[in-house]
Amino acid sequence: MFTVVVTTPNNHRRGYDPKQQIKGNKGYKHVNIINPLMFRSRASTVTGSIEGRGQRMQFRSIPYQYVYWDNINELVERLKLLIASEQAGHTGHNNEIASIIEELKETGVI
Secondary structure, eight states, rough: HHHHHTTTTTTTTTGGGTTSSOOOOOOOOOOOOOHHHHHHTTOOSTTOOOOOOOOOOOOOOOOOOOOSSSSSHHHHHHOOOOHHHTTTTTOOOHHHHHHHHEEEEETTTT
16 A cells, blocks of 8 residues: 555655656665565565666776876885874875885886
8 A cells, every 4th residue: 555655646756756766765764664665576586686777887086196206216205104104093095005015016126
């Protein structure tokens, strides 16, 4: 009965428009009660499978950081600075440290 009441006047869609996307949120009632009632046929039969037209692309809001260097000493100094920062408690430099070490290995310094 609930699904008939909700789906008939398009209450479950944005702006009550049958062409708009379905409303949703991550609240307990919506996830555990409303979604199972509304979308019984969409349940996946195989664990971990994804149905649809493919996965969405991941949006990366953080731009890529490029490190340019003219001299190996500049790169080593930057590595020293990042390691000191990491020892002081900052944990956000791991990727840059790894890329500098990789670059030093490629040039044959390490």
